[in-house]
Amino acid sequence: MKDSIVAENIYKTFTLSAKQRKIEKSASGRKVALDGLSFSAREGEIYGLLGPNGAGKTTMLRILATLIRADRGDAYIMGHSVTKEAEKVRSCIGFLTSELKLEDFFTPDYLFDFFGRLRGMDEDAIALRKRTLFSKFGIDLFSQVKVGDLSTGMKQKVSLAVSIIHDPAVIIFDEPTNGLDVLTAKVVTDFLSEMKEQGKTIIVSTHIFSLVEKLCDRVGVIIGGKMAAEGTIEEVCCGKTLEDAFFDIYKRTVQGA
Amino acid sequence: MKNVLTIMRKEFARFFKDKRLVLGTLILPGVLIFAVYTLMGSAFNDSTQTYTVKVVHSSSAFVQMFETGDGGESVFSFEEAEEEDADAICESIRSGDVDALVVLPENFDAILAGGQFLPSGSAPEIQIFYDSTETSSYSAYNAIASVLTAFESAYGSLYSINFTGGGDLTSAQEASAEYYAMLLPFLVLVFLYSGCMGIAPESIAGEKERGTIATLLVTPIRRSELVVGKILSLSALSVLSAVSSFIGTFLSLPKLMGQGYGDAFAAYSVGQYFALFAVMITAVLLIVTLISILSSLARSVKEATTYAVPLMILVMLVGVSSMFFGAGGAAWPVFLIPVYNIVQVMAEIFSLRFSVVHFLITVASNLVYVVLLVLLLAKMFNNEKIIFNK
Ligand SMILES: Nc1ncnc2c1ncn2[C@@H]1O[C@H](COP(=O)(O)OP(=O)(O)OP(=O)(O)O)[C@@H](O)[C@H]1O
Ligand SMILES: [Mg+2]
Numbered sequence: 205m206k207d208s209i210v211a212e213n214i215y216k217t218f219t220l221s222a223k224q225r226k227i228e229k230s231a232s233g234r235k236v237a238l239d240g241l242s243f244s245a246r247e248g249e250i251y252g253l254l255g256p257n258g259a260g261k262t263t264m265l266r267i268l269a270t271l272i273r274a275d276r277g278d279a280y281i282m283g284h285s286v287t288k289e290a291e292k293v294r295s296c297i298g299f300l301t302s303e304l305k306l307e308d309f310f311t312p313d314y315l316f317d318f319f320g321r322l323r324g325m326d327e328d329a330i331a332l333r334k335r336t337l338f339s340k341f342g343i344d345l346f347s348q349v350k351v352g353d354l355s356t357g358m359k360q361k362v363s364l365a366v367s368i369i370h371d372p373a374v375i376i377f378d379e380p381t382n383g384l385d386v387l388t389a390k391v392v393t394d395f396l397s398e399m400k401e402q403g404k405t406i407i408v409s410t411h412i413f414s415l416v417e418k419l420c421d422r423v424g425v426i427i428g429g430k431m432a433a434e435g436t437i438e439e440v441c442c443g444k445t446l447e448d449a450f451f452d453i454y455k456r457t458v459q460g461a
Numbered sequence: 462m463k464n465v466l467t468i469m470r471k472e473f474a475r476f477f478k479d480k481r482l483v484l485g486t487l488i489l490p491g492v493l494i495f496a497v498y499t500l501m502g503s504a505f506n507d508s509t510q511t512y513t514v515k516v517v518h519s520s521s522a523f524v525q526m527f528e529t530g531d532g533g534e535s536v537f538s539f540e541e542a543e544e545e546d547a548d549a550i551c552e553s554i555r556s557g558d559v560d561a562l563v564v565l566p567e568n569f570d571a572i573l574a575g576g577q578f579l580p581s582g583s584a585p586e587i588q589i590f591y592d593s594t595e596t597s598s599y600s601a602y603n604a605i606a607s608v609l610t611a612f613e614s615a616y617g618s619l620y621s622i623n624f625t626g627g628g629d630l631t632s633a634q635e636a637s638a639e640y641y642a643m644l645l646p647f648l649v650l651v652f653l654y655s656g657c658m659g660i661a662p663e664s665i666a667g668e669k670e671r672g673t674i675a676t677l678l679v680t681p682i683r684r685s686e687l688v689v690g691k692i693l694s695l696s697a698l699s700v701l702s703a704v705s706s707f708i709g710t711f712l713s714l715p716k717l718m719g720q721g722y723g724d725a726f727a728a729y730s731v732g733q734y735f736a737l738f739a740v741m742i743t744a745v746l747l748i749v750t751l752i753s754i755l756s757s758l759a760r761s762v763k764e765a766t767t768y769a770v771p772l773m774i775l776v777m778l779v780g781v782s783s784m785f786f787g788a789g790g791a792a793w794p795v796f797l798i799p800v801y802n803i804v805q806v807m808a809e810i811f812s813l814r815f816s817v818v819h820f821l822i823t824v825a826s827n828l829v830y831v832v833l834l835v836l837l838l839a840k841m842f843n844n845e846k847i848i849f850n851k
Binding site for chain 1: 463467468471474475478668671672673675677678680681682683845846849
């Protein structure tokens with residue numbers, strides 16, 4: 205099987221402000237967020253990045269989405285380099301996180317058309333796609349309501365619809381179920397499974413074990429910006445529950461360091 | 462290019478669908494400025510003022526023209542004068558002791574009463590002397606001229622007012638032009654700046670603050686397309702806002718000075734209006750890109766507004782510079798200095814010393830600066846530390 209997402213030896217450091225430096229107790233003034241991270245996700249699978257707070261999951265996904273640049277190393281999405289072919293990468297991914305907001309002032313209907321145009325789609329294709337996605341996520345009734353007046357769950361659904369407007373081959377999702385009630389969370393996980401059925405490659409980040417167990421084909425455990433363990437759920441668990449396996453890996457990594 | 466248009470369309474939609482923004486940046490400034498200036502104007506030119514007017518060959522018919530119908534006191538106090546004193550009176554007009562001098566034909570009463578036959582073109586003349594740099598003299602002139610003009614047609618053109626024979630003792634155009642030359646560049650800059658301030662920080666720092674710009678950054682459009690789309694739409698909106706303020710000012714300044722609208726408008730040629738507009742456009746582009754750069758450095762609208770204060774002070778100081786250094790006569794390299802060149806060209810236009818060369822240097826150099834700044838901004842949009850620093 206082809207590797208749709210490949211990360212090779214990614215390093216990323218952040219310069220800390222004076223205040224952050226005190227909190228982090230870092231003398232150098234730099235925080236290493238990713239420390240030579242490598243992994244790959246195959247076509248048609250759901251890959252989970254699992255890790256505690258501050259492990260570097262969000263940083264990794266932002267690099268894949270070309271929002272920030274790695275200091276060293278490169279990543280490839282459908283064969284396009286995130287550092288050298290950022291625009292090509294962006295046209296074949298759908299990136300979703302709760303930090304990407306839609307303008308409160310506009311209606312879902314308007315925003316869908318707007319982002320469709322920015323994706324280079326023609327009006328007919330946009331209209332067709334809008335009908336499909338709006339009815340799928342139940343946005344129809346709210347299509348003329350300003351985003352600012354929508355509930356958190358509905359906002360998330362609109363963001364979801366807008367981010368996959370161009371039917372991307374790769375979907376990158378940071379904390380897919382954060383802040384959602386069980387019903388909306390289920391809509392999202394069902395949607396991800398369905399995308400997988402359609403042959404899309406999906407990478408999600410999370411610190412929720414059950415989500416990984418339910419959804420992911422393979423998982424990479426990140427601790428301190430390094431890959432601590434990688435493989436199918438069975439391989440990583442070694443017969444234990446994912447949670448117990450994680451604590452073992454965590455202990456091993458922290459003591460080894 | 463298509464993406465630039467898509468971005469612009471969205472920015473316009475954002476603006477025009479928001480009644481608060483439209484009211485606050487397009488309608489209110491013009492209306493408020495007009496209202497305030499007109500009020501100030503009527504306070505300055507209060508009607509209780511009386512004008513001292515010397516009249517050579519005074520006539521009762523002439524004085525009657527100025528008597529108010531309700532028997533109230535006339536605002537004019539007419540004093541008889543001799544023809545040979547004319548020069549001395551003109552001096553007093555310049556010094557402000559006398560407001561105007563009217564020279565009537567010798568037998569004015571007889572001409573009006575007798576209706577003696579006059580071949581056309583030989584109507585006896587009336588001359589009016591005044592000084593347009595003295596506000597009260599200028600209003601006196603306007604009042605007398607309009608009354609005489611009204612009666613001129615009523616009396617079947619038995620006399621004509623000879624505006625060239627009498628006249629402004631400075632020079633009508635230059636005098637009011639001097640006033641505009643000093644005040645207007647400053648006002649225009651203030652309006653342009655506040656127009657940009659109402660729109661640009663909201664569109665750039667605001668989008669950063671609310672996290673909506675990141676959504677745009679993950680679409681395949683280039684950062685430069687986003688920058689150009691934003692700058693162009695913000696400039697267009699700022700121009701609209703500036704036009705609103707400008708119309709308000711232009712309509713009210715004559716009131717403020719107590720003169721008729723016509724004179725103010727007639728002083729400039731179509732070409733000069735075009736030049737003024739072109740310079741204003743480059744000013745808007747320059748200010749919008751500068752504020753946009755500051756806004757993209759800021760994390761929030763509030764921060765952007767704070768960053769913009771020093772720039773505003775700088776721009777305002779340059780704006781009042783024409784009052785100290787005067788307008789016109791500057792060497793051409795001066796017109797390469799951004800913002801200052803805008804003030805100087807505007808001052809030249811308003812003081813009727815328009816120079817095409819200075820105008821072209823200004824427009825060209827400003828466009829170069831804008832292009833460089835837009836490139837810088839596009840670079841900044843590519844920098845995660847700037848555009849993605851939450
Ligand atoms: N812009 C930044 N400036 C400074 N430090 C940063 C910045 N972004 C991230 N970091 C640091 O890098 C590390 C990794 O952060 P990241 O957000 O990727 O973690 P995460 O795995 O997503 O954590 P969480 O589960 O809490 O979302 C953290 O220690 C964080 O403080
Ligand atoms: Mg995170």
